[in-house]
Each structure stands twice: as C-alpha cells, then as structure tokens.
Amino acid sequence: MAKGLVxxxxxxxxxxxxxxxxxxxGICSTLAVTxxxxxxVVMTLGVMFTTALSSFTISIFRKLxxxxxxxxVETLIIATFVIIVDIVxxxxxxxIWKQLGPYVGLIITNCIIMGRAEAFALNNKPGLSLIDxxxxxxxxxxxxxxxxxFRELLGTGTLWGxxxxxxxxxxxxxxxxxxxxxxxxxxxxxxVKEVFIKEESx
Amino acid sequence: MKKExxxxxxxxPLLFMLGITVLCIAVTSGLYLFxxxxxxxxxxxxxxxxxxxxxxxxYPDDFIEINRIFDEIVRETGDVFTVNKGQGGxxxxxxxxxxxxxxxxxxxxxxxxxxxxxxxxxxxSQNETPxxxxxxxxxxxxxxxxxxxxxxxxxxxxxxxEPDEIDSLxxxxxxxxxxxxxxxxxxxEGPQIIKGE
Amino acid sequence: xxxALYPIAVFFAAIFTNNILLTNYLGMCSxxxxxxxxxxxxxxxxxVTFVMATTTILNxxxxxxxxxxxGLEYLxxxxxxxxxxAFVQIVEMIIERVSETLYAALGIFLxxxxxxxxxxxxxxxxxxxxxxxxxxxxFGLGSGLGWFLAILAMAGIRQKLARxxxxxxxxxxxxxxxxxxxMALAFMGFSGMINxx
Numbered sequence: 001m002a003k004g005l006v007x008x009x010x011x012x013x014x015x016x017x018x019x020x021x022x023x024x025x026g027i028c029s030t031l032a033v034t035x036x037x038x039x040x041v042v043m044t045l046g047v048m049f050t051t052a053l054s055s056f057t058i059s060i061f062r063k064l065x066x067x068x069x070x071x072x073v074e075t076l077i078i079a080t081f082v083i084i085v086d087i088v089x090x091x092x093x094x095x096i097w098k099q100l101g102p103y104v105g106l107i108i109t110n111c112i113i114m115g116r117a118e119a120f121a122l123n124n125k126p127g128l129s130l131i132d133x134x135x136x137x138x139x140x141x142x143x144x145x146x147x148x149x150f151r152e153l154l155g156t157g158t159l160w161g162x163x164x165x166x167x168x169x170x171x172x173x174x175x176x177x178x179x180x181x182x183x184x185x186x187x188x189x190x191x192v193k194e195v196f197i198k199e200e201s202x
Numbered sequence: 203m204k205k206e207x208x209x210x211x212x213x214x215p216l217l218f219m220l221g222i223t224v225l226c227i228a229v230t231s232g233l234y235l236f237x238x239x240x241x242x243x244x245x246x247x248x249x250x251x252x253x254x255x256x257x258x259x260x261y262p263d264d265f266i267e268i269n270r271i272f273d274e275i276v277r278e279t280g281d282v283f284t285v286n287k288g289q290g291g292x293x294x295x296x297x298x299x300x301x302x303x304x305x306x307x308x309x310x311x312x313x314x315x316x317x318x319x320x321x322x323x324x325x326x327s328q329n330e331t332p333x334x335x336x337x338x339x340x341x342x343x344x345x346x347x348x349x350x351x352x353x354x355x356x357x358x359x360x361x362x363x364e365p366d367e368i369d370s371l372x373x374x375x376x377x378x379x380x381x382x383x384x385x386x387x388x389x390x391e392g393p394q395i396i397k398g399e
Numbered sequence: 400x401x402x403a404l405y406p407i408a409v410f411f412a413a414i415f416t417n418n419i420l421l422t423n424y425l426g427m428c429s430x431x432x433x434x435x436x437x438x439x440x441x442x443x444x445x446x447v448t449f450v451m452a453t454t455t456i457l458n459x460x461x462x463x464x465x466x467x468x469x470g471l472e473y474l475x476x477x478x479x480x481x482x483x484x485a486f487v488q489i490v491e492m493i494i495e496r497v498s499e500t501l502y503a504a505l506g507i508f509l510x511x512x513x514x515x516x517x518x519x520x521x522x523x524x525x526x527x528x529x530x531x532x533x534x535x536x537x538f539g540l541g542s543g544l545g546w547f548l549a550i551l552a553m554a555g556i557r558q559k560l561a562r563x564x565x566x567x568x569x570x571x572x573x574x575x576x577x578x579x580x581x582m583a584l585a586f587m588g589f590s591g592m593i594n595x596x
Binding site: 027028032071072079080082085086088101102105106108109110111174178179180181184189190191192193194 | 421422423424425426427428465473474475476477479480481484513516517518519520523526527546559566567568572573574576577579580581583584587
C-alpha cells in the first residue's frame, strides 16, 4: 500500500498530472532560457532542487506554520533555496550563472513550487512531499528539455554547443528568438494531447 | 468554536515568522561567506581570461595555468594591461564601456604594440537580447576585430572583407551599432591612454 | 542619444520591442488563465501596471539604500519578494476600506499578482541593468503597460475565437500559445522603432 502510494506520487506528475502540458504552470521562469540545451539543463536542475527541498522543508514545519501567514512562510523558504542555487551557481559555474542572469531568481515565482507546497506538502509527510516535489520538478524538466533540444538544434544546428547538423543546414533563427518558444510549446502540447485523446477514446 | 487565544492569534505567528527568517538568513549568509572567496577568485580569473583573449594569447582552460600565464606576461599599470607576447611583440589591453540596448556593454580592447591594429576584444559584461544581440559573445564576432583598425563601418552579417569593415548582427542592429560606437571610441582614444601612462 | 531621453526610450522599448511577456515570457501563468475575457483582463492589467511601477521604485530604494551599503545584495531575492508581497497586501487593505466598487473590480486579482513572475522579473532586470531611479520607474511602468497591452489583445482575440473550430488537441492553452507566438512575431516588427544607443 505505502509502496504503491510512493509510486503513484512519483508517476502522476510525469504523465497525466504533468505541471507543464496539463496544468500549464510555471513556464515563465525557464522558457526564456530554452534556446540553449546547456542552460536549460542547469535551470531545470535548479527548479528540481528547489521544488523537492522546499516541499520537504514546508512539510516538516506543516503543523507549526500558522495558517494566517502560510504564504509568507512558504515564499520565504522557497526564496532561501533559490538563493542557495544562485550562490552555488555563481561560485562553481560562473559562465552559466552569467548567461542565466535574472532567471535564476525568477524560480521563486515559479507557480509549480508554490502550487506543490500548497496542494501537497501542507497535508503530507516530509518523505512523500520530497518525492512529489522531485517528480513535479522532473515532469517539468523533461518537457522543457525536449523544447530546448528542438530549439537549439533547429535554431543553430548545434546541441550542447557542438555542431550537429552540417553546413547544408540553414539555421531557423526564429527558433532561438522569442516566438520560437511559444510555437514549440504549443506544438508539444498539441502532440501530447492528441496522443492522450486517442488513448482515452480507445 | 473555541476562540483563539491572543497568543495563538498574534504572538505565535510573529515569533514563528521571526524564527524562520533568522534561520533562512543564517543559512544563506553562511553559504555566501563560505563561497565568497571562490566567487572572487572566479571574477578575478574571468578578468584575466578576458585580458588574455583581447591580447590574442591562447590559454588552456585551467585555473592554475591561466593565473601562471597572466602573472608571467601581463603587467598592470592604471587602466592599461601591458601584455608581453614574446615573439608576437607587445599588446596593450584597455577596458572600454558604452551603452548597449539594455544596459552597459563593457569590453577589453587589445591593441598591437605599434598601435595600428587590434589584437582582439574580450567581453566583460553585456545584457543584450539572448539569441540576437547577445551573439556578440560568439567567437567569430569577437575574432573579426583581429588585425583591423577603425574608424569602423558596419556591413551586413557575413560580408565584411575590408580592414575597416565589421559584420553586424542580423536582427540586432542596435547592439551592433553600440559595439561599433565603443570600438570607434577605443581606436581614437586608446592610443592616447596607452601613451599617456 | 540625449541622456535625458534615455528613460523615455526604455519606457517605449519595454512596451513594444522588448515586451516583458512576449520576449521574456514573464507573467505567463496569469496571462494564460485570465485572458479569456476582456473585462477581467483589463482589471488585472491595471492592477499589474500599478503594482509593477510602484514596487520597482520601492525595490530600487531598498536595493540601493539598504542592501548595497551593507553588502547584502545576495539577499535581494528574499527582500524583493517580501516587498512585493507586503505592498500588495497593504494595497488590498487600503482598497477594501476606501472603495467597495474598486475592491470588487480589482480585489480578486491582487493575490494573483504576488506570484506574477513579471513583477519580480522587472525588479531583477532593473538591478542587473544598473538603471537609475527614474529609468527604473519608466521601465516598470512600461513593462506593466506592455503586459497590459498583450493580455488585452489576447483577450480580444480569444473572445472572437470562442466561436471558431479548433482541433481538439489545441483547445485552450495550445491555441493561446500559438496566438502568443504570432503576437511576439508582430511585436518584433517594432524593433528599430526605438533607438537606445
């Protein structure tokens, strides 16, 4: 029973409860950096770290947090983890830190993190909340990584900065510009929904 | 329903908030102080790399090596870095800053010893649009200044072949003009700054 | 470009060429969920513009007069978000006491604003780009109006679209994102209109 619950907690955010393509939450902070795969990986790792650990911490304190100032406390805890991500990046990955610029700080307002804290961590044990946070982060990460993969490949012909497509390839500059992300995300959601809809009607 | 006591209603939330704030600030401050030295070393290293890049000196991607090379061949006097490139002659590197589209663009500009050509540029900081103006960080864009001398004219991306022509970036006309302005100022003021020391 | 006109240029750039929603994707969550009707999007747009312009000034003062002198820049994320949350709370209380009609129109949107990434985003951009107080104000105001404009246009299009037949997989978020992409393309057409250099 307990094992089944853990598994369910972990699987749901990857598929039918995916925060990005089902709930369309939290894309703000990361969409802007999806024009490069490397930046997206670092950014999504940061989001996973924050979601998992802030859910965990909030769950530990869940019986102590006064309901009145709940949101403030949650924001404070989330912001603390984001600052940790920021400081660690600045110290150990200065080049990427520079490229991400203000977007690391914007993880704070990522709706997924707050959403998971409100909907799950406040009512569940720390261990389960950690898994839920991690899985939500993961469900978020892989969608953005797929988008980043196509944006970088089609936009510059490279992956992880390494030239993949030959000189015959004409870069689709539109992919690395702002509209590219909107179109990619829409196409991705479309494909996923079509597949789900077909499966459900069977 | 039982009425909340004054303590539970007013004092406890306040104390809790205070406690959690102190905890959060303690954690982040601790980590900040712990990494501060490393952050400073990184910034220092980054500056050294930019100077070497502008002077046209190649360097390995290694912390100790870069510091060794820098200490060996670079002399810093005021704003000017004098780089002794051995057989390659001397290069002078001077920082120049100017307004970009979104914020200031800071460059390290390298001058060949005879002050008649550039040895390259390095970018200290920029806030241009990712995918458009931020492409000034791309190697081909920076390397196009090597061996050239201004005042520069801007031409379409991929068509520069005269010694005073530079490629602009498609879709980032503003940024390209900003860089052009900074570089033109660099070639007119740079020699005086270098001689003045 | 005249130094005095710089804030005005940033103001227009923030509305058109570098719209915070369409080029930086900030404030997407409320953009996608609230853009169904013109009426609600006007309410949210006004609230966002007001809060953005005001908190940018508050955060600028806090950053330059409190955080900088004490070397506490690394705490800016926490401090900014608290300033924003507290400000929104105070505004909500004031509106509630002063005008019931205003509260009925805007009240429900205020809690949404605290988690609107665009508000925090503007404050963070302002710090990184080293804007002056005046420029920051115009940047905040412009970004708010730009966001307002984008959500208003989107609501208008979506109201027309309600009758249209959309492929089932694209209904809701999918089609909204495609429209947003086209709007982003259209807004790119403004580039070159504003010269910040």
